[in-house]
Amino acid sequence: MAKKPTGKGPTGxxxxxxxxxxxxxxxxxxxxxxxSSTRWLQRQLNDPYVKRAQAEGYRGRAAYKIxxxxxxxxxxxxxxxxxxxxxxxxxxxxxxxPRVNALGEKSGKAQGYILGIDLQEVEPIAGxxxxxxxxxxxDADDKVKEWLRGKADVVMSDMAAxxxxxxxxxxxxxIALCEAAAYLAFDVLEEGGxxxxxxxxxxxxxxxxxxxxxRFAKVANVKPPASRSDSSEKFVIATxxxx
Numbered sequence: 757m758a759k760k761p762t763g764k765g766p767t768g769x770x771x772x773x774x775x776x777x778x779x780x781x782x783x784x785x786x787x788x789x790x791x792s793s794t795r796w797l798q799r800q801l802n803d804p805y806v807k808r809a810q811a812e813g814y815r816g817r818a819a820y821k822i823x824x825x826x827x828x829x830x831x832x833x834x835x836x837x838x839x840x841x842x843x844x845x846x847x848x849x850x851x852x853x854p855r856v857n858a859l860g861e862k863s864g865k866a867q868g869y870i871l872g873i874d875l876q877e878v879e880p881i882a883g884x885x886x887x888x889x890x891x892x893x894x895d896a897d898d899k900v901k902e903w904l905r906g907k908a909d910v911v912m913s914d915m916a917a918x919x920x921x922x923x924x925x926x927x928x929x930x931i932a933l934c935e936a937a938a939y940l941a942f943d944v945l946e947e948g949g950x951x952x953x954x955x956x957x958x959x960x961x962x963x964x965x966x967x968x969x970x971r972f973a974k975v976a977n978v979k980p981p982a983s984r985s986d987s988s989e990k991f992v993i994a995t996x997x998x999x
Contacts, residue, residue, distance in 0.1 A: 805982050809847070818914055819847035820982035821991070822952075828978070829993050831910050831950040832856050835866025839900060839908045839944065841891050841937050842915030843872035849884045858883035871903050892936050897943040904944065911941035912952040916989075927956045927988075934992070935964055942971060947999035957988045968994045 805817035814820075826832045832855035840848050849872045853859060856868025859882060872878060872886040880886065887903060889896060901907065915933050934953045941951045951972065955961050968975045973996025983989050 814847050814850055815845040816847040817982060819851050821914070821980045822848045822851050822912070824980035824982055825952060825978060825991055825993060826851070826855060829950070829976075829995065831952070831993075831995065833868075834862060835868050836909040837869045837904060837906070837946075838871065838910040838912065839904070840870065840872045841911065841913040841940070842874055843886070844874040844876055844878045846872065846878050846881050846884075846886075848912060848914055849878075849881050849886075853881065853883035869904070871900065871908075873900070891940055897940055900940070900944050907946040908941075908944050908949060909946055910950045910952070911937065911945060912950075913937045914954050916954060916956075923988075930954070930956045931961055931964055934961075935967070938964065938967060938994075941997075945997045945999075947997055949997040951992075951994040951997070953992050954989055955992055957990055961992075964992070968992065971998055972996050973998065 805820050809815070809817050809819060822832075832838065832852050834855075834857040836856040838852050838856060840852070843849050849870055852868075852870050854861070856870065857865045858868045858870050860867040870884040872881070872884050873889045873891055874886075875888065875890055877888055878886050885903060887899075889899060891900070913934070915937065916930055934955050937953055938951060941949070945951065951968070955964070955977075965975060965977075972994035975992065975994045977990055977992055979990045983991075
């Protein structure tokens with residue numbers, strides 16, 4: 757069992773309070789690096805979720821967002837067939853593998869299937885089938901159903917459009933991505949299925965909410981603890997697809 761910290765250093769002197777060492781990693785602005793990049797790097801180095809992801813072998817802190825969402829809504833169940841849109845670098849797929857029993861390691865439980873799709877190649881993940889595809893292509897829905905050999909129980913997306921630096925423009929871009937992902941979900945989801953997607957709060961998501969409420973029994977908006985408090989991102993979880 758780990759001992760609780762005593763507040764004493766190796767010399768036996770009390771190190772708590774005044775004189776306590778600041779463990780925050782500070783980054784100096786290097787030549788050629790913008791101050792915004794320096795702030796991002798410092799935030800990454802001091803982010804507990806980044807450190808936890810490195811320690812636990814996940815490909816990014818985003819893995820904890822889908823964990824927290826699934827812990828609340830329970831859509832990654834054994835036997836579920838999952839499509840992960842914009843799956844790079846693969847953290848959401850990594851989380852889904854044991855939860856849907858994609859490797860068949862849970863005896864007596866149905867074996868799930870995970871299809872990861874991205875514009876770029878993704879390093880292999882045991883238990884996942886990964887493809888390079890622009891899901892906005894005209895025949896993307898047909899390819900997804902062909903790879904699935906049927907329909908999906910879950911379509912999830914952590915996609916974000918490249919930042920323009922203009923908040924309103926970025927908001928509109930990600931809403932457009934989310935709507936496109938929703939239309940693909942309408943085509944490939946089984947009745948009763950779930951759609952999960954990242955959005956940015958900003959005022960233009962009202963039409964998306966209306967669209968989802970027409971096609972799903974319940975629509976919720978959640979900001980999981982792993983989302984940074986200063987970020988405008990949230991996640992929409994639509995359950996009970998009406999077909």
